[in-house]
Amino acid sequence: MSTSACVPSLPDGLTTRPLRLADAPSVTEVIRAEELVDLGAAEMSVEEVREDWCRPSYDLSTSTRAVLDPAAGDRLVAYVDHTGDDVAYAGVHPAYQGRGIGTWLAAWVQQRAREAGATRIGSQVPQGSAADRFMQAQGYRLRWTAWDLELPAGTTMPAAPLAPGHTLRDAEPADHEPAWTLLEDCFLEWAERPRQPFDDFGARIWDREGYAPWQLRLVHDESGALVGATHVHLSGGGGYVAKIGVRRDRRGRGLAAAMLTDAFALARAHGARRCYLSTDSRTGALGLYEHVGMVVSSTWVHRAVDL
Structure with missing residues (x-):
């Protein structure tokens, strides 16, 4: 038909x-x-x-x-x-x-x-x-609520050093597949969708127009295992954190706050005049972002209808 x-x-x-x-x-x-x-x-x-x-x-x-x-x-x-x-x-x-x-x-x-x-x-x-x-x-019924959050101009995020033994660096091409695995694992804990194909994932990050290695940052632990990743890019004069994820067994150690501080600092160093991100009610992350000084700039709703 x-x-x-x-x-x-x-x-x-x-x-x-x-x-x-x-x-x-x-x-x-x-x-x-x-x-x-x-x-x-x-x-x-x-x-x-x-x-x-x-x-x-x-x-x-x-x-x-x-x-x-x-x-x-x-x-x-x-x-x-x-x-x-x-x-x-x-x-x-x-x-x-x-x-x-x-x-x-x-x-x-x-x-x-x-x-x-x-x-x-x-x-x-x-x-x-x-x-x-x-x-x-x-x-169309409500499925979840989402928020855009922004770091107000002149706001300094609280100091958030990495946990001892952890390192934070730019991704290299050899890191792309592990970063895809980690971030998809994190997002699929709450997102009701199939795993995004590797090449589709890459189209939104390292194959994105204007991509530079500093936009994909990785955290490794004492053993060298990948435990966190952040994707930030410049858009409309701002630095937008599109993805941030920490491996489940390494949460609660302040890694996410350190990664967010790092991402916004890099964005500002590359010309961003504002720093922002989005989250929704499925993630439970709103409190984390408000705790580091971010404020809600707009509220969104995801509505769906059964077919």
């Missing part, structure tokens, strides 16, 4: 096609326009959009749709992206909201997810936003 067979028609005058890599700036523009309305600031970068699309296992032509307005020179006004498993991203430019485009996007991605074998589909949106209200009205 084709996906289009179960999806209602778009509002009159609009057209659709799969996204192309060249659409990344236009999709970024839609996301940033929504962020301005919902969050008061635009943060998404085109590099973040491209890195998801460039995963080796990902098929942009079958997993996405763009919505275009021919009357505005085929302007891209909305998009939907079944990024994999039970997760989707979608957006409608604020100037085009309220016309039924969101209903079309939701129907399309639900059918696409069914055909891919998913039993539910969901997305993370700013709490109280137009997207949040739409999803609630469509029967």
Whole structure:
């Protein structure tokens, strides 16, 4: 069964096609326009959009749709992206909201997810936003709450030295597979998804546009075993900690605080004007970040619907 067979028609005058890599700036523009309305600031970068699309296992032509307005020179006004498993991203430019485009996007991605074998589909949106209200009205249930946290300007994090016998250094190519294993092990303790393929993981870190070795930092113990890893990168003038993980049996020794302090110090040394990260209610890490001086800058909700 084709996906289009179960999806209602778009509002009159609009057209659709799969996204192309060249659409990344236009999709970024839609996301940033929504962020301005919902969050008061635009943060998404085109590099973040491209890195998801460039995963080796990902098929942009079958997993996405763009919505275009021919009357505005085929302007891209909305998009939907079944990024994999039970997760989707979608957006409608604020100037085009309220016309039924969101209903079309939701129907399309639900059918696409069914055909891919998913039993539910969901997305993370700013709490109280137009997207949040739409999803609630469509029967999407709350799965978890997430937060963006930022280190306020001028704030100095408490000193957090490494535990005795531990070392912290940049990753080398030979470290990539062990880092993938450790971080995926940590995230899969609470994330309900398959293990991310090694090459897809790498597309978001060492194959990411602008990657430098200081962005992936590793902690080893007295025996030389890898026990922690941090991925930080520059985005929109800020330093963003995208991943941080400590092996289960080495937690409670202050390693995470030391790794976070190190990551933000490196980001600032490389020009970051702000330091931030994201976490959610599944991880139990909110208290750790608040303890070192970070404050919540925005609250998000992940909502999903059974298929």
